[in-house]
Amino acid sequence: MSESKKSNGPRGKVTINSELCKGCGFCIEFCPADVLDFSNTFNAKGYHPPRAARPENCTGCDLCGIYCPDFAIFGVLIKAVA
Amino acid sequence: MEPTNPVVDYLRMDRIPHIWCPGCGLGTVVNCFVRAIHSCGIERDLISVVSGIGCTGRMAGYLRLDSFHTTHGRPIPFATGLKLANPKLKVIVCSGDGDLFSIGGNHFIHAARRNTDMTVICVNNFTYGMTGGQVTPTTPIEAVASTTPYGNSEEPFNLPHLAESAGAVYVARWTTFHVRQAIKAMKEAVQKSGFSFVEIISPCPTLYGRRNKLGDGLEMMRAFKEKSKVKNGADTREVGLDFKGDIICGKFINRERTTFLERYNTRMAARLGAAYKPYEGVL
Ligand SMILES: Cc1ncc(C[n+]2csc(CCOP(=O)(O)OP(=O)(O)O)c2C)c(N)n1
Ligand code: SF4
Ligand code: SF4
Ligand code: SF4
Ligand SMILES: [Mg+2]
Numbered sequence: 001m002s003e004s005k006k007s008n009g010p011r012g013k014v015t016i017n018s019e020l021c022k023g024c025g026f027c028i029e030f031c032p033a034d035v036l037d038f039s040n041t042f043n044a045k046g047y048h049p050p051r052a053a054r055p056e057n058c059t060g061c062d063l064c065g066i067y068c069p070d071f072a073i074f075g076v077l078i079k080a081v082a
Numbered sequence: 083m084e085p086t087n088p089v090v091d092y093l094r095m096d097r098i099p100h101i102w103c104p105g106c107g108l109g110t111v112v113n114c115f116v117r118a119i120h121s122c123g124i125e126r127d128l129i130s131v132v133s134g135i136g137c138t139g140r141m142a143g144y145l146r147l148d149s150f151h152t153t154h155g156r157p158i159p160f161a162t163g164l165k166l167a168n169p170k171l172k173v174i175v176c177s178g179d180g181d182l183f184s185i186g187g188n189h190f191i192h193a194a195r196r197n198t199d200m201t202v203i204c205v206n207n208f209t210y211g212m213t214g215g216q217v218t219p220t221t222p223i224e225a226v227a228s229t230t231p232y233g234n235s236e237e238p239f240n241l242p243h244l245a246e247s248a249g250a251v252y253v254a255r256w257t258t259f260h261v262r263q264a265i266k267a268m269k270e271a272v273q274k275s276g277f278s279f280v281e282i283i284s285p286c287p288t289l290y291g292r293r294n295k296l297g298d299g300l301e302m303m304r305a306f307k308e309k310s311k312v313k314n315g316a317d318t319r320e321v322g323l324d325f326k327g328d329i330i331c332g333k334f335i336n337r338e339r340t341t342f343l344e345r346y347n348t349r350m351a352a353r354l355g356a357a358y359k360p361y362e363g364v365l
Contacts, residue, residue: 015085022104025300030259047104065087066117066261069109069299071098074087 011079012060014052020072023047027064027073033057036064092116094146101140105299107258107284108137111205112144114261114282115176118268119147122172129172130164132157134181137211137286141176155185158193161200168363169199169343172272179206180218183239187219194248194277196342201271201278204241207286215289222325226293240322245279246335252278253318253335257306258285260331267333276341283329294325 014035021043028036028050035058039051050073052058058075065074089112102108119129126147133142135154142149152160157175165173175182182190182204193200209227210216217227217234220241224233245253252274254267264282271278285291285302296302306329313321314332321330340348347360 013085015087017087020099024105024298026105026110026303029300029303062088063261065089066113066265067110068113069102069106070100071087071089071093071109071113074085074089076085 010056010058011077012058012075013078014055014058014060014064014073014075016050016052017072018043018049019045020070021045021047021049022070022072023049024069026067026069030067031064032061033059088120089113089116092119092146093144097144100144102137103286103288103299105285105287105302106137106211107207107282107286107299107303108141108205110258110261111138111176111203111264111282111284112141114264115141115203115268116145118265118272121265121269122272124172124272128170129174130161132161132164132173132175134175134177134186135212136178136181138176138178138205138207139181139212141205155181156189157181158186158189158200158202162189162193162198165198165200166343166363168365170363173200174272175200175202177202177204178211178218179204179208179220179241180210180216183219183241183244184210191244191248194245194250194279197249197251197276197339197345199276199341199343201268201274201280203268203271203280203282205282205284206241207284207290209286209290211286211289215286215293220323222323222327224325225290227290228293238323240318241281242279242321242334243318246318249277249339250279250335251276251337251339252280252333254279254333255281255283255321255329256331257283257303257310257329259303259306259310263312263331270333270336274336276339283323 036050037053060077131149133139134157256264287299
């Protein structure tokens with residue numbers, strides 16, 4: 001991430017529905033801004049859902065939402081690029 | 083207000099969670115499909131999705147669109163009837179490699195030959211996922227399936243080449259790693275008049291990946307990323323797939339041909355003259 005993007009604060013917001021997650025890791029691997037990590041907690045099905053470890057980096061690109069095969073995560077733009 | 087996942091508007095949420103395995107690419111294909119349809123801006127009531135049987139065949143049942151889950155191998159004949167009864171519809175077939183090219187192979191080549199106006203999206207996971215991982219007409223040589231424990235020895239179909247040879251006017255291939263390109267290809271295919279075909283290579287970690295020691299869904303996705311080479315306009319004779327070989331992706335064919343209905347109306351008008359009223363559907 002470039003400094004200018006960080007100083008402008010988060011441009012996107014990622015929302016996670018942990019109970020739908022099956023722990024495939026697609027969102028974590030393919031998030032271009034390295035926002036996500038696996039959490040240590042389990043959901044009811046026994047999977048580790050992702051957590052937004054670096055939410056300030058989120059651009060709201062929604063690639064996580066497009067990759068997630070279980071419709072458990074998505075990103076939205078909250079602030080237009082300056 | 084809390085934001086909502088844009089895909090939800092197009093899903094029958096009462097049926098979610100779906101039955102697909104962890105790391106299966108089918109949900110990713112649904113995401114791409116929904117975004118493609120949304121960006122086409124077609125009135126929802128004019129869209130019909132038809133699937134056959136298989137894990138991929140469940141797609142129709144999860145979409146909150148007019149959809150039909152046909153018998154095995156028959157989504158293309160069903161879609162043909164639908165399109166001819168109401169030519170205003172955008173008819174899209176989403177089905178698996180086994181459904182479309184094994185039991186349904188004949189329907190595919192004849193719909194392409196006639197240039198019936200429809201889109202066929204094939205999720206190619208190189209196996210019969212739903213029934214336990216048997217060999218299909220796309221399983222690469224060497225790959226192990228439940229029916230080929232020593233590795234497959236049959237030459238597989240090269241789907242883009244088959245589609246082009248049979249007459250498709252639009253042909254593209256992407257993998258579930260290439261989500262943006264897949265969305266664009268699905269959109270172009272749906273907007274194209276005539277028989278359009280999009281192949282999406284997708285991981286079936288449970289029955290194809292595990293048996294072939296390809297790892298879980300994520301490892302299969304990484305392999306798609308590493309092995310894929312984008313060659314728009316590639317000669318389709320050269321895009322056949324080998325076990326663990328390169329995956330040539332891209333938009334291969336985009337051409338014009340008279341559609342079945344256009345040709346039919348022209349022929350009948352030529353024969354019957356002013357007495358012939360062009361066929362525009364029964365509804
Ligand atoms: C007439 C008939 N024959 C066989 C079957 C069993 N069957 C169900 S799904 C399937 C194969 C599906 O493979 P594919 O289309 O590749 O879908 P996938 O599960 O891999 O997504 C078969 C052979 C059936 N349902 N009906
Ligand atoms: S892509 Fe979806 S199912 Fe996979 S780990 Fe992320 S949230 Fe969970
Ligand atoms: S919206 Fe984009 S940047 Fe934000 S978490 Fe999802 S993939 Fe990462
Ligand atoms: S068996 Fe394969 S294709 Fe079917 S849901 Fe599981 S991973 Fe997906
Ligand atoms: Mg299959």
